[in-house]
Structures are given as C-alpha cells and as structure tokens.
Amino acid sequence: MEERQSSSRRSSAQYQFSPDTPWRAMVEYLKNVLQNTVSLKVREWVKDYCRKNGLLTLSVLAVVTGCVVGFMLRSLNLSTQAKIYFSFPGELLMRMLKMLILPLITSSLMSGLSAMDTKASGRLGLLTITYYLWTTFIAVIVGIILVLVVHPGTGTEKEGHKASGGPVMTSADALLDLIRNMIPSNLIEATFQQYKTDLVPNVKSIPLDSQANYVYIMPDYENPKMGHPVFLELTPAPEIHYKVVPGKSSQMNVLGIVIFSATMGLLLGRMGERGSPLVNVCLCINECVMKIINAAM
Numbered sequence: 001m002e003e004r005q006s007s008s009r010r011s012s013a014q015y016q017f018s019p020d021t022p023w024r025a026m027v028e029y030l031k032n033v034l035q036n037t038v039s040l041k042v043r044e045w046v047k048d049y050c051r052k053n054g055l056l057t058l059s060v061l062a063v064v065t066g067c068v069v070g071f072m073l074r075s076l077n078l079s080t081q082a083k084i085y086f087s088f089p090g091e092l093l094m095r096m097l098k099m100l101i102l103p104l105i106t107s108s109l110m111s112g113l114s115a116m117d118t119k120a121s122g123r124l125g126l127l128t129i130t131y132y133l134w135t136t137f138i139a140v141i142v143g144i145i146l147v148l149v150v151h152p153g154t155g156t157e158k159e160g161h162k163a164s165g166g167p168v169m170t171s172a173d174a175l176l177d178l179i180r181n182m183i184p185s186n187l188i189e190a191t192f193q194q195y196k197t198d199l200v201p202n203v204k205s206i207p208l209d210s211q212a213n214y215v216y217i218m219p220d221y222e223n224p225k226m227g228h229p230v231f232l233e234l235t236p237a238p239e240i241h242y243k244v245v246p247g248k249s250s251q252m253n254v255l256g257i258v259i260f261s262a263t264m265g266l267l268l269g270r271m272g273e274r275g276s277p278l279v280n281v282c283l284c285i286n287e288c289v290m291k292i293i294n295a296a297m
Helices: 002-017 021-037 040-076 080-086 088-099 101-114 118-150 159-163 171-182 254-296
Strands: 194-204 214-219 227-232 239-249
Touching (some): 080 088, 088 101, 088 254, 171 194, 171 254
Antiparallel strands (some): 194 239, 214 227
C-alpha cells in the first residue's frame, strides 16, 4: 500500500510541475470538443482540402490581408524608414526565392529530361514550341484589335514623348538578342548578366555659314521713329547617328540556362548508367530545393 501511495504521489507531482501539461490538456480538450461537435465526414473533407489546397488558400488570405493592412496603414503616413522596416520580411522572402531560381531550374530540368524517353521529349518540345507560337499569335491579334477599338493614349499630350524621344531598338536587333541569349558565351556570366544591344549616339557637327539667316528691324527706345537692324543666325541641329555596340544587362539569362539544362538532361538520359551519378546529384538538389521552398511558403 505504501509503495502504491508513493508512486501515485510521484506521478501526481510530475503531473503538477510539468510545464507541458496545461498545453497538452488544452489540446486534448479541443480535440474532444471537435470530435463531439463535428462529424467525421466534415473532418475528412477539411483534412483533404487542407492537404490539396492549403497553400493556395493561405496565399490568397495573405494577399487579401496584405491589401487590407496596406490600405489601413496609408492613413498613418509612415516615414520612409518605417516602410523599409515594415517591408523587410517580404524582402527577405523574395531574396530567398530569387536565390533558389538557379538551382531549381537546373536540377529540375536535368533530372526530369534525363528520365524521359527521346521520342517523348521530342514530342513535348514540339508541343511546347507550338503552344508558344499560338499564344504569341493570339496575343498579337488581341493587342491589334484592342488598339484599333480602344485607341489608348488618345487625347493626351505628346510633348513629353517627343522631348524624351531617343533611339528605338529595331525588331531585328531584339530577335538577334533573343537568339544570342539562347547560347550564352559564358555559363557563369549567364547567372547574373545577359546580352543586350546598346545604341551609342555619334554626334556629327554641321559647318556653320557666316551669313545671317534673318534680319529684323527693332525700334529704338530713345527714338521710336528710328530703328536698328538685328541679325539672327539660326544654328542647325547636329546630325546624330546611332552605332550598334554589344552590351550587357544586369539580369539573369534564364533562357540560356534553360537551354543548357535541357540539353544536359537529354544527353544524360542517352548516356544511361554513365550519367546516373550526375542525375542522382540533380535529384538530390531538386528535392532539397523543394523542401526549402515548402518550408518558406
């Protein structure tokens, strides 16, 4: 009897002085309440919904909450430093997601295309190119129709546009830049820079003539009946020719990295067992990156 009483006292003492006991009791109480009030079908439906659409629901709620809080904080007239502090967590999240772009693209493409059949990958590539061309064609047609119907910019002043008019890159230069970025000259440089054609102005001065262009007769203030001639010489605008030179843009060359990763993935799939070590490395990197993204989101 004494041993039973002592053991019961020890267990009751542990139960009383354990810091996790109130939280566990509260969790158990909430579980019991939910089990008694909510039916089994509703609980299963909620679990299935949270498993499938939990991330999407939380993302939408976060966007709505951010918009509401942002509109509420507009009336407070926060300082620039306070806005920087307020946006600091979001800045960290965006920096982390940008950091994971490169390993996610390379590992997922190389591991995914290496496991595909050559015929299946060729068919997938053909479908992708066809889909891209059709969507681009539809976007161009819709844009032309909307411009003809809506006439955007009608009635606005165009003086600022004329004053700020500069060199305009042609469609041929833009297409050539796109093709150049598909095959980067340096793979390491493609992670933080991409090719871009620059237009450098070349000013050519025009020789001036010594003759005056216009002669005006201005009245004399002392004797209004008399006048004195004023010679006005107009200086013509210099001729500006733009020279096409190669340049760089401080942006990641995603297109070149995608082409390189897809090519490597297809070749690793053809190599068979010799390429399996690198494929396993890409699979491990892809799994680690996805776990980091899931933890961040």
